[in-house]
Amino acid sequence: MSDATTTVRTTAVAMSGGVDSSVVAGLLKRSGARVVGLTMQLWNQRRLPELVPEGGSVGRCCSLDDVYDARTVAQHLGIPYYVINFEDRFEAQVVRPFIDEYLAGRTPIPCTLCNNFIKFDQFLDLAAGLGADSIATGHYARITQDQSAGRYQLRRSADASKDQTYFLFGLKQEQLARAQFPLGAMTKPEVRELARELGLPVAEKPDSQEICFVPNGDYAGFIDAYFRERGVESERTHGEILDTEGQVLGEHRGVHHFTVGQRRGLGIAAREPLYVIATEPATQRVIVGGSNDLLSARLTAREINWISIPPISAPLRASVKIRNKHLAAPATIYPAADTGRAEVHFDEPQRAITPGQGAVFYDGDLVLGGGWIE
Amino acid sequence: MTRYYFDHNATTPVSAAVLEVLVPALLEVHGNASSIHQDGQLAKERLETARRQVASLLHCDPKELVFLSGGTEADNLAIFGTVRAHPNAKKHVITTAIEHPAVLNTCRELDRQGVRVTYVPVGSEGIVDPAAIRQALRPDTVLISVMHANNELGTIQPLQEIAAIAREAGALLHADGVQAAGRISVNVRTLGVDLYSMSGHKLYAPKGVGALYVKAGTRLQPLQFGGRHEKERRAGTENVPGAVALGAAAKVAVADMLEESSRLAALRDRLEQDILARVPDTGVNGGRSLRVPNTTNIYFDGIDGEALVIALDLKGFAVSSGSACSSGAVEPSHVLLATGLSRERARASLRFSLGRSNTADQVDALIDAVADSTAQLRKLSPTYTASV
Numbered sequence: 001m002s003d004a005t006t007t008v009r010t011t012a013v014a015m016s017g018g019v020d021s022s023v024v025a026g027l028l029k030r031s032g033a034r035v036v037g038l039t040m041q042l043w044n045q046r047r048l049p050e051l052v053p054e055g056g057s058v059g060r061c062c063s064l065d066d067v068y069d070a071r072t073v074a075q076h077l078g079i080p081y082y083v084i085n086f087e088d089r090f091e092a093q094v095v096r097p098f099i100d101e102y103l104a105g106r107t108p109i110p111c112t113l114c115n116n117f118i119k120f121d122q123f124l125d126l127a128a129g130l131g132a133d134s135i136a137t138g139h140y141a142r143i144t145q146d147q148s149a150g151r152y153q154l155r156r157s158a159d160a161s162k163d164q165t166y167f168l169f170g171l172k173q174e175q176l177a178r179a180q181f182p183l184g185a186m187t188k189p190e191v192r193e194l195a196r197e198l199g200l201p202v203a204e205k206p207d208s209q210e211i212c213f214v215p216n217g218d219y220a221g222f223i224d225a226y227f228r229e230r231g232v233e234s235e236r237t238h239g240e241i242l243d244t245e246g247q248v249l250g251e252h253r254g255v256h257h258f259t260v261g262q263r264r265g266l267g268i269a270a271r272e273p274l275y276v277i278a279t280e281p282a283t284q285r286v287i288v289g290g291s292n293d294l295l296s297a298r299l300t301a302r303e304i305n306w307i308s309i310p311p312i313s314a315p316l317r318a319s320v321k322i323r324n325k326h327l328a329a330p331a332t333i334y335p336a337a338d339t340g341r342a343e344v345h346f347d348e349p350q351r352a353i354t355p356g357q358g359a360v361f362y363d364g365d366l367v368l369g370g371g372w373i374e
Numbered sequence: 375m376t377r378y379y380f381d382h383n384a385t386t387p388v389s390a391a392v393l394e395v396l397v398p399a400l401l402e403v404h405g406n407a408s409s410i411h412q413d414g415q416l417a418k419e420r421l422e423t424a425r426r427q428v429a430s431l432l433h434c435d436p437k438e439l440v441f442l443s444g445g446t447e448a449d450n451l452a453i454f455g456t457v458r459a460h461p462n463a464k465k466h467v468i469t470t471a472i473e474h475p476a477v478l479n480t481c482r483e484l485d486r487q488g489v490r491v492t493y494v495p496v497g498s499e500g501i502v503d504p505a506a507i508r509q510a511l512r513p514d515t516v517l518i519s520v521m522h523a524n525n526e527l528g529t530i531q532p533l534q535e536i537a538a539i540a541r542e543a544g545a546l547l548h549a550d551g552v553q554a555a556g557r558i559s560v561n562v563r564t565l566g567v568d569l570y571s572m573s574g575h576k577l578y579a580p581k582g583v584g585a586l587y588v589k590a591g592t593r594l595q596p597l598q599f600g601g602r603h604e605k606e607r608r609a610g611t612e613n614v615p616g617a618v619a620l621g622a623a624a625k626v627a628v629a630d631m632l633e634e635s636s637r638l639a640a641l642r643d644r645l646e647q648d649i650l651a652r653v654p655d656t657g658v659n660g661g662r663s664l665r666v667p668n669t670t671n672i673y674f675d676g677i678d679g680e681a682l683v684i685a686l687d688l689k690g691f692a693v694s695s696g697s698a699c700s701s702g703a704v705e706p707s708h709v710l711l712a713t714g715l716s717r718e719r720a721r722a723s724l725r726f727s728l729g730r731s732n733t734a735d736q737v738d739a740l741i742d743a744v745a746d747s748t749a750q751l752r753k754l755s756p757t758y759t760a761s762v
Contacts, residue, residue: 129747
């Protein structure tokens, strides 16, 4: 397929067995492209069986059922299909950093790590090695090119409720140059309709929700089970819960059980609802307070990646999103002397700015860039 | 796209000679081999002809052969059947670290059921040292199970020496001969084994039929219960067409063995030498002198073997890497790891196994494809820097 005589472009589709990536494969096939379907085996669900809910891990990524679905779709479309083992790489580049972040008192986004270091890095290289010119995924986002500057730009998807650009802020120009998001201009109902039209056997399959390797959504439970599997106890798994005045209110089983803004699971009776304001891994202290204590108008972002515009040297007005479900809020971004960092000053205080999450900068539907919240 | 098949250790296509007897057997031989009537007698006659044909491949008495569903069942019956039939209360079994999962996982199951199992390691050659087997012996050792030829490396194990050790210790010797039967000459008497497993689909018969040699007088407890088929060693109506096909395949193997094995060895050596000469940072895994003629296992440093398998498949060549897990993804081969290869090098290794359909032209095309694909994959490999 890398023959010089062939002019048909080859695209590798990352197939999860879900409806989105299946439609991507179907659309590309229909367009006449040469398509190779690939499923990344990222995590072995059977490793930590205590986490799999009763009745199995239906609809979770990397389950045998999902591989079965992806294979069935590939057969239906008549495209070559392979499962590739990325377990070692996924554990090293996503799972371990995810755990380290939690233990360091931050709340990580494994999907972004996976996009940065697995899907749009090693998977992209693998696809190129197989002779594919580009990869296509089922992400809801759009890639355009600024004709004058030649710069690739990332834009929010047409379906605002499905937009996944928040998880893609780490993408570099050379990655965007070789990626396709065919669903970016569509709404989810349109995608389902296409799935039916293409006769895909997964047309009615429910969407998956959780982080793929944490089947029941219990991140702290996952971290505890991961350490049990390796026969080590996570360090310092006990600590105190204090209020903002420094008064001890109770005890806890490790800072990784808490995230900023969390209300449940504190085990403390109080007149006013209490929220986690901060976690201090060094002292294993969890600070709680009232709803107002969560408000803050400033954050520092590090490892900033500028996507649609070159790095800034002067303050910039933008809408900034601090978690996936957050409504982007107006702010001014002040570049720091140290490149790759910036101060973000919101016009209005924001609730629960959480270290470890992303701060993603928008201008309308254009994704300017983003970084990690300190 | 023309497809070239270089994965004969996984399975082989049914040969024309086999098909020629299989189809008439399906059409004309419909009786139950246990029935009294002539329809049954015809089936019985075909079954026994097949048994004689397989017996001449293994050089045993036809009465010592049990037809069954394949290599995995043969291994299960040999191991469970003899261990359970042994009168001792305390039992110990010896096997090797490079066995096929059909033996390894059967031994692990025995282990769970309270039988002690020793997994003898191998050296970098991929050949077990008989002295290591002797060292593993215990007074309660009842069975030693060692494969004849390894499926990944093709290395041939010293069964004769191990048989002498087993005899001396009063233990039985089982050999998984799935990769050897039909490829190299097998004489169960000279080898001195008590049990020998073989599978039809590795020698151009269809999937779903195999045989187990059980030396006369060996105590064996059946694993499944039902009618008195196969001298009460394997209940279930005999798969006569399958046995007929296996018999025909055995007959062809006996007739062609010398010629075909030297032809395949020459092709394999050409493949190996040309790849090693043309592609830098490669090498052959395991010992090269004592091997079945059709197999080579080569590492390509800095390359993900799984990616190379896919790249070659997209070019029309079927080869294999590691062992497929349940999803179809590939895990590093336990055999390669057992020979002391690093996880990286085990991942970077490919198995090429040749067979009847392969020609010199096909081998040359494969060499070109391997050279192209490795160059392309290495360009993008984060771990590869040429060692020039």
